Amino acid sequence: MIYVTRRAEFAASHYYHNPKFSAEENRRIFGKCNNPHGHGHNYAVEVTVAGEVDPATGMVMDLKELKKILEKEVLDLMDHRFLNKEVPAFATTIPTTENIAIEIWKLIAPKLRIGKLHRIRLYETPDLFVDYLGE
Amino acid sequence: MIYVTRRAEFAASHYYHNPKFSAEENRRIFGKCNNPHGHGHNYAVEVTVAGEVDPATGMVMDLKELKKILEKEVLDLMDHRFLNKEVPAFATTIPTTENIAIEIWKLIAPKLRIGKLHRIRLYETPDLFVDYLGE
Amino acid sequence: MIYVTRRAEFAASHYYHNPKFSAEENRRIFGKCNNPHGHGHNYAVEVTVAGEVDPATGMVMDLKELKKILEKEVLDLMDHRFLNKEVPAFATTIPTTENIAIEIWKLIAPKLRIGKLHRIRLYETPDLFVDYLGE
Amino acid sequence: MIYVTRRAEFAASHYYHNPKFSAEENRRIFGKCNNPHGHGHNYAVEVTVAGEVDPATGMVMDLKELKKILEKEVLDLMDHRFLNKEVPAFATTIPTTENIAIEIWKLIAPKLRIGKLHRIRLYETPDLFVDYLGE
Amino acid sequence: MIYVTRRAEFAASHYYHNPKFSAEENRRIFGKCNNPHGHGHNYAVEVTVAGEVDPATGMVMDLKELKKILEKEVLDLMDHRFLNKEVPAFATTIPTTENIAIEIWKLIAPKLRIGKLHRIRLYETPDLFVDYLGE
Amino acid sequence: MIYVTRRAEFAASHYYHNPKFSAEENRRIFGKCNNPHGHGHNYAVEVTVAGEVDPATGMVMDLKELKKILEKEVLDLMDHRFLNKEVPAFATTIPTTENIAIEIWKLIAPKLRIGKLHRIRLYETPDLFVDYLGE
Numbered sequence: 001m002i003y004v005t006r007r008a009e010f011a012a013s014h015y016y017h018n019p020k021f022s023a024e025e026n027r028r029i030f031g032k033c034n035n036p037h038g039h040g041h042n043y044a045v046e047v048t049v050a051g052e053v054d055p056a057t058g059m060v061m062d063l064k065e066l067k068k069i070l071e072k073e074v075l076d077l078m079d080h081r082f083l084n085k086e087v088p089a090f091a092t093t094i095p096t097t098e099n100i101a102i103e104i105w106k107l108i109a110p111k112l113r114i115g116k117l118h119r120i121r122l123y124e125t126p127d128l129f130v131d132y133l134g135e
Numbered sequence: 136m137i138y139v140t141r142r143a144e145f146a147a148s149h150y151y152h153n154p155k156f157s158a159e160e161n162r163r164i165f166g167k168c169n170n171p172h173g174h175g176h177n178y179a180v181e182v183t184v185a186g187e188v189d190p191a192t193g194m195v196m197d198l199k200e201l202k203k204i205l206e207k208e209v210l211d212l213m214d215h216r217f218l219n220k221e222v223p224a225f226a227t228t229i230p231t232t233e234n235i236a237i238e239i240w241k242l243i244a245p246k247l248r249i250g251k252l253h254r255i256r257l258y259e260t261p262d263l264f265v266d267y268l269g270e
Numbered sequence: 271m272i273y274v275t276r277r278a279e280f281a282a283s284h285y286y287h288n289p290k291f292s293a294e295e296n297r298r299i300f301g302k303c304n305n306p307h308g309h310g311h312n313y314a315v316e317v318t319v320a321g322e323v324d325p326a327t328g329m330v331m332d333l334k335e336l337k338k339i340l341e342k343e344v345l346d347l348m349d350h351r352f353l354n355k356e357v358p359a360f361a362t363t364i365p366t367t368e369n370i371a372i373e374i375w376k377l378i379a380p381k382l383r384i385g386k387l388h389r390i391r392l393y394e395t396p397d398l399f400v401d402y403l404g405e
Numbered sequence: 406m407i408y409v410t411r412r413a414e415f416a417a418s419h420y421y422h423n424p425k426f427s428a429e430e431n432r433r434i435f436g437k438c439n440n441p442h443g444h445g446h447n448y449a450v451e452v453t454v455a456g457e458v459d460p461a462t463g464m465v466m467d468l469k470e471l472k473k474i475l476e477k478e479v480l481d482l483m484d485h486r487f488l489n490k491e492v493p494a495f496a497t498t499i500p501t502t503e504n505i506a507i508e509i510w511k512l513i514a515p516k517l518r519i520g521k522l523h524r525i526r527l528y529e530t531p532d533l534f535v536d537y538l539g540e
Numbered sequence: 541m542i543y544v545t546r547r548a549e550f551a552a553s554h555y556y557h558n559p560k561f562s563a564e565e566n567r568r569i570f571g572k573c574n575n576p577h578g579h580g581h582n583y584a585v586e587v588t589v590a591g592e593v594d595p596a597t598g599m600v601m602d603l604k605e606l607k608k609i610l611e612k613e614v615l616d617l618m619d620h621r622f623l624n625k626e627v628p629a630f631a632t633t634i635p636t637t638e639n640i641a642i643e644i645w646k647l648i649a650p651k652l653r654i655g656k657l658h659r660i661r662l663y664e665t666p667d668l669f670v671d672y673l674g675e
Numbered sequence: 676m677i678y679v680t681r682r683a684e685f686a687a688s689h690y691y692h693n694p695k696f697s698a699e700e701n702r703r704i705f706g707k708c709n710n711p712h713g714h715g716h717n718y719a720v721e722v723t724v725a726g727e728v729d730p731a732t733g734m735v736m737d738l739k740e741l742k743k744i745l746e747k748e749v750l751d752l753m754d755h756r757f758l759n760k761e762v763p764a765f766a767t768t769i770p771t772t773e774n775i776a777i778e779i780w781k782l783i784a785p786k787l788r789i790g791k792l793h794r795i796r797l798y799e800t801p802d803l804f805v806d807y808l809g810e
Contacts, residue, residue, distance in 0.1 A: 002503050003536040009260070013148035013175035013217070018326055029327060031334060037217035040148035040175000042260050048536075053507070056423055057434060058499035063533065064436060082148070082172035094328035098272050102323070125144070125177050128333065131273040131318075137773050138806040153596055164597060166604060183806075188777070191693055192704060193769035198803065199706060229598035233542050237593070263603065266543040266588075279800070283688035283715035283757070288461055299462060301469060307757035310688035310715000312800050352688070352712035364463035368407050372458070395684070395717050398468065401408040401453075414665070418553035418580035418622070442622035445553035445580000447665050487553070487577035530549070530582050558731055569732060571739060634733035638677050642728070668738065671678040671723075 003118055004060045005048040008070050010079035013040035014095040017084075038082050044123040045074065045104055051115030061114040073107040097124045101132040109134065138253055139195045140183040143205050145214035148175035149230040152219075173217050179258040180209065180239055186250030196249040208242040232259045236267040244269065273388055274330045275318040278340050280349035283310035284365040287354075308352050314393040315344065315374055321385030331384040343377040367394045371402040379404065408523055409465045410453040413475050415484035418445035419500040422489075443487050449528040450479065450509055456520030466519040478512040502529045506537040514539065543658055544600045545588040548610050550619035553580035554635040557624075578622050584663040585614065585644055591655030601654040613647040637664045641672040649674065678793055679735045680723040683745050685754035688715035689770040692759075713757050719798040720749065720779055726790030736789040748782040772799045776807040784809065 015038045016030035026034045033039070047070060051060035078087055083095040089103045101122040109117045123129040150173045151165035161169045168174070182205060186195035212222055218230040224238045236257040244252045258264040285308045286300035296304045303309070317340060321330035348357055353365040359373045371392040379387045393399040420443045421435035431439045438444070452475060456465035482492055488500040494508045506527040514522045528534040555578045556570035566574045573579070587610060591600035617627055623635040629643045641662040649657045663669040690713045691705035701709045708714070722745060726735035752762055758770040764778045776797040784792045798804040 001538070001540060002506065003538075004503065005534050005536070007532040011174050011176055011260070013173050016328070020326070029332070032215035035215055035217075035221075037220050038148050038173055038175070039146050039215040039217065040173070040177075041146050042175075042177045053501075053503045056425070058421070058501035058504045060503060062434070080167035080170055080174040082170075082174065085172050086170075096323075096328035098274065098323045098330060099328045101272065125146070127277040129275050131275070133271070133273075135271060136808070136810060137776065138808075139773065140804050140806070142802040151598070155596070164602070188771075188773045191695070193691070193771035193774045195773060197704070231593075231598035233544065233593045233600060234598045236542065262547040264545050265600075266545070268541070268543075270541060281714050281716050281800070283713050286463070290461070299467070302755035305755055305757075305761075307760050308688050308713055308715070309686050309755040309757065310713070310717075311686050312715075312717045350707035350710055350714040352710075352714065355712050356710075366458075366463035368409065368458045368465060369463045371407065395686070397412040399410050401410070403406070403408075405406060416579050416581050416665070418578050437620035440620055440622075440626075442625050443553050443578055443580070444551050444620040444622065445578070445582075446551050447580075447582045485572035485575055485579040487575075487579065490577050491575075530551070556733070560731070569737070636728075636733035638679065638728045638735060639733045641677065667682040669680050671680070673676070673678075675676060 001050055002053055002060055003048050003050050004063065004066075004115075005046050006063055006066050006070065007044055007046045008067070008075060009042055009044050010075050011040060011042050012078050012081050012083050013038040014083040014090075015039065016094050016096065018094065038084070041124050043078075043100070045070070046119075046121040046123075047104075047108060047117070048119040048121070049112065049115040050118040061112075069108060069111045073111060074104055077107070097122055097128065097130045098132075101130045105132050105134055136185055137188055137195055138183050138185050139198070139201075139250075140181050141198055141201050141205065142179055142181045143202070143210060144177055144179050145210050146175060146177050147213050147216050147218050148173040149218040149225070150174065151229050151231065153229065173219070176259050178213075178235070180205070181254075181256040181258075182239075182243060182252070183254040183256070184247065184250040185253040196247075204243060204246045208246060209239055212242070232257055232263065232265045233267075236265045240267050240269055271320055272323055272330060273318050273320050274333065274336075274385075275316050276333055276336050276340065277314060277316045278337070278345060279312055279314050280345050281310060281312050282348050282351050282353050283308040284353040284360075285309065286364050286366065288364065308354070311394050313348075313370070315340070316389075316391040316393075317374075317378060317387070318389040318391070319382065319385040320388040331382075339378060339381045343381060344374055347377070367392055367398065367400045368402075371400045375402050375404055406455060407458055407465055408453050408455050409468065409471075409520075410451050411468055411471050411475065412449060412451045413472070413480060414447055414449050415480050416445060416447050417483050417486050417488050418443040419488040419495075420444065421499050421501065423499060443489070446529050448483075448505070450475070451524075451526040452509075452513060452522070453524040453526070454517060454520040455523040466517075474513060474516045478516060479509055482512070502527055502533065502535045503537075506535045510537050510539055541590060542593055542600055543588050543590050544603065544606075544655075545586050546603055546606050546610065547584060547586045548607070548615060549582055549584050550615050551580060551582050552618050552621050552623050553578040554623040554630070555579065556634050556636065558634065578624070581664050583618075583640070585610070586659075586661040586663075587644075587648060587657070588659040588661070589652060589655040590658040601652075609648060609651045613651060614644055617647070637662055637668065637670045638672075641670045645672050645674055676725060677728055677735055678723050678725050679738065679741075679790075680721050681738055681741050681745065682719055682721045683742070683750060684717055684719050685750050686715060686717050687753050687756050687758050688713040689758040689765070690714065691769050691771065693769065713759070716799050718753075718775070720745070721794075721796040721798075722779075722783060722792070723794040723796070724787060724790040725793040736787075744783060744786045748786060749779055752782070772797055772803065772805045773807075776805045780807050780809055
């Protein structure tokens with residue numbers, strides 16, 4: 001068993017707001033992130049696939065294919081977008097780093113034909129990131 | 136003469152649009168950056184001050200003061216903001232990396248009491264940055 | 271379950287010395303790190319908290335609070351300090367990367383009100399780091 | 406139990422080719438990596454050793470010794486080499502990131518006198534890496 | 541006047557050898573880099589263009605076009621190649637970091653329609669790079 | 676003319692203090708850096724040499740020689756040292772980033788046999804650095 005990770009970047013904007021909270025609660029809980037105009041990040045996503053090395057290729061899976069899945073399922077959807085307004089999953093869920101990582105898991109897991117999705121790591125900045133292992 | 140540089144980060148969103156261009160021209164020239172909802176970046180700004188070393192302190196200037204100027208003049212204005220809508224300078228100017236760097240120069244230069252502003256470097260991503268030397 | 275990590279930096283000095291070793295043993299075992307005047311590093315600490323996403327906030331915990339804990343418990347104690355002489359835990363324990371990571375765990379774990387401390391990663395340099403998981 | 410990681414870099418070249426595949430299959434499966442002249446990378450390897458902290462030294466193991474093992478077993482063999490032609494293990498195995506990581510595990514594991522080899526992480530580029538845990 | 545920089549990476553192999561030197565001289569002068577099988581690097585090139593900001597676009601030049609020039613003139617030629625054998629310019633010139641940077645200048649300068657090529661910076665590793673300003 | 680840069684790291688501790696200032700002035704001007712026990716950094720120094728490319732070698736100078744000069748003149752003197760107490764130049768000068776960069780220039784400039792020292796860049800942290808060009 002070996003773990004292969006591919007990293008990609010995308011630029012998106014978001015804001016944090018729960019319509020069930022009062023304006024004051026939203027400001028207190030979410031701070032500067034509550035600004036409804038949105039603000040943005042250069043997100044970096046690391047997708048880790050676990051599998052066995054195929055002796056014929058020396059590889060777990062074709063990484064060009066993993067790159068295509070990442071581009072089609074995640075980057076085409078989220079890159080250069082205002083996540084709250086333009087990504088359907090975030091119409092009702094707050095696009096926090098946690099929720100974006102979980103959403104990326106849901107988008108990629110069903111598309112893998114070889115290996116098993118092991119982990120999604122999402123960096124909002126180099127100093128803040130989350131790991132989701134699907135459970 | 137020695138050059139002292141301090142780096143800071145801020146997260147903001149922006150989009151590129153010229154109202155004098157047709158919708159088609161805006162799309163062709165600005166591509167994905169033309170999305171009016173905005174998208175965002177973790178900007179990194181490097182402020183370089185040139186000066187002589189004060190023999191009494193061994194420093195060109197008090198960097199705690201430079202940090203305060205950066206925070207007050209730039210970060211308080213731009214961090215967690217949609218630049219087009221919330222920063223006055225970008226109501227009429229497109230907030231490209233070039234124009235943001237020039238604006239940061241204008242904000243910081245008049246506040247320095249010691250030394251001379253030498254360069255503003257602004258990273259939009261680690262792979263794309265501009266340098267402005269004030270002339 | 272999701273894992274949220276926040277990173278912070280501090281600058282400190284230290285040296286390695288065991289009073290039970292002879293001078294020659296200290297030099298052989300600890301090499302350049304045995305210099306009693308101390309030498310220093312830009313340490314980077316990554317604190318990982320495991321927990322469930324609160325549906326109301328989309329977050330495991332308020333990261334502004336985690337940052338405050340890190341600053342109050344770790345940075346206020348260790349930043350710009352000579353660890354051997356100024357941090358009580360290192361009066362009797364050698365402040366190796368391993369022992370500093372364990373000490374940071376002890377300082378942060380009891381202060382978390384939500385989630386569970388999962389891992390402390392401490393970088394002495396980008397090429398040398400330790401992970402402590404509390405067991 | 407604590408995990409200590411040391412990182413080192415080496416520059417090597419390689420290419421991907423399976424003599425059992427047709428020329429067309431090799432090109433399709435391996436793409437640009439199939440070029441028989443080879444191409445190269447600045448590889449970065451992270452060796453993680455798990456162990457208990459020795460109370461007398463505050464360390465799991467002498468990292469100067471781990472560095473020597475890394476240099477003697479891995480860097481002397483692979484640095485500034487064309488892996489396919491000059492490293493015996495890759496005469497019959499394709500030097501993919503996966504296989505190089507597994508080979509490094511085999512080279513280092515038997516040389517550790519203290520602690521237990523926990524993980525080899527190998528970066529081919531900052532955007533592509535594998536983890537091998539020995540099982 | 542403002543300076544815009546775009547960075548790109550490519551993976552290539554090379555070796556250093558002057559046929560006018562004796563085998564012994566080649567080894568002494570070029571060390572490990574003299575290995576005729578080649579070794580490789582993840583090169584990073586930064587292309588800096590100087591120009592004035594176009595008030596209609598807020599940009600010196602369309603960076604999508606600069607990216608295309610970089611890909612067509614440099615990456616298509618050098619990425620995943622053994623520079624000595626596969627890039628014509630290095631049939632008679634040694635592909636040192638210096639000479640590669642100069643060659644990249646020659647490839648890009650005549651293709652720019654707007655602005656002026658100001659600098660090529662080429663990283664062989666993060667610890668070794670050259671700057672060429674065309675004169 | 677081309678510019679070649681080599682980077683190296685060293686770990687040292689220092690503190691800021693001017694005996695002509697009162698205790699209160701030292702605290703106000705130097706802040707946390709005034710702590711007499713010292714604190715430390717992973718310094719990174721970049722040495723840039725300007726010269727012409729030797730057609731016989733394709734290089735400005737032998738970088739193995741530049742590395743040796745850096746190690747002998749700078750790292751042997753400053754690495755794992757308390758700069759104020761153990762480096763003679765800092766017995767009477769405050770080891771600020773500015774003064775350390777100037778001192779490194781003085782140590783390296785007279786040792787270069789080929790090319791001309793162009794710049795010393797010294798990073799105290801990734802967010803704070805100085806450039807000295809010798810004039």
